[in-house]
Amino acid sequence: MALTSTLLATHFSGAVFTLSLTTEGSNGTLDITSAAGGCGSTPTWLQYYGDTKKLYCFDESWQGYGTMAEYSVASNGVLTVTGQAKTTGNSVHGILYGGPLGRSYVATVEYTPSTLTTYALPLKPGPDAPFTVPLQIETFSIPKPGPNERQDRPHPHQVLLDPTGKFILIPDLGADAIHIFAINATTGHLSACPDVRTAPGDGPRHGEFWNAKSNTTSSDGLMLFTVNELGNSVSSWNVISRKGCLDLSKLQRLSTFADGKVPAATIYNGASFPPKAAELRIVDNFLYAANRNDKLFGEQTDSLATYKIDPLTGRLTWVEATSAYAFYPRSFSINKAGTLVAVGGQTSSTISIIARDTATGKLGGLITSLQVGSLGTYTNEDGLSSVVWVE
Secondary structure (H helix, E strand, C coil): CCEEEEEEEEECCCCEEEEEEEEECCEEEEEEEEEECCCCCCEEEEEEECCCCEEEEEECCCCCCEEEEEEEECCCCCEEEEEEEEECCCEEEEEEECCCCCCCEEEEEECCCCEEEEEECCCECCCCCCECCCCEEEECCCCCCCCCCCCCCCCECCCEECCCCCEEEEEECCCCEEEEEEECCCCCCEEEEEEEECCCCCCEEEEEEEECCCCCCCCCCEEEEEEECCCCEEEEEEEEEECCEEEEEEEEEEECCHHHCCCCCEEECCEEECCEEEEEEEECCEEEEEEECCCCCCCCCCEEEEEEECCCCCCEEEEEEEECCCCCEEEEEECCCCCEEEEEECCCCEEEEEEECCCCCCEEEEEEEEECCCCCCCCCCCCEEEEEECC
16 A cells, blocks of 8 residues: 655755655655745755654855744645744754743754853744844853864764753764753753763764663653764763753774774865764664765765664664665655655755664665655765654
């Protein structure tokens, strides 16, 4: 029996695409059904809320401002802009938090300005997005540059909400740190907790929480896993409650490559471009991490790393590397059933749908792939930027 799913994807050209996926067994087709604007010139991150059928899009452009957009998502995936705002610019990630339902405020992080910025919702409707006065701006700093040349300043890369909705965590690629803030749910104000330091040169990019007791939102048994872009590794952390704050205790650090053997950098136009980890996802007791520019499966085909999480200890065990069926997999997402993985290749500008075995956690063959928008340019930030399931 054929099954139909809807996906949404952003492209650095400015479009937000709706796609329809039809699968039957190991075969499938993927088609673009509509496209929308409204999220500035460089949309980079999508945050979808299935209970309200609302989508939030964040714009990475930095021309003195950026754009944040809210969309309603119809049953056929068509997007309608319901709110917009001009932001401080260069936002690489955002999430809603606080208030009675956890949706009263929005927090974003800005890569180059090294800032965390919050805004009060709702966004105002209308085609001309007004500049929204931030509720709070926190600027990060470091005493000196880090060991990697890209660590010239703090570069926060994600806003991560903990399962209780009481804390926000921010992996900082430039500072080798995870910033932690306690949330005042009523006012939306964020209070800084002590930073957690990673290993020098790790460059933490994104994180995701996991709990063997998956039906609880308490901190009991809670762990954080982070993917380290510069260190090409994944770290695991025990989460500790401490005097109104969260703390992290590192448990483990594993390479995103078998036996820690990082593929050689690519020399292009006289410059060196090493592999760099991008994203991670957790389903049940399996963790997946995307590697960009490793070319393990071809000159323009990178890899996804698979790990098993021990349900008792939370320790990671390497399973295997498999094809991402994409070049520069900046973003990937797994459907709720855990049967399909959608990989967004930034440079290939493709969405590739890969089969997943729910029992073994192993990734299988390519079901279908489609180029979405114009091709990206090697080493440049263009092409496809994110992909999510509408579920």
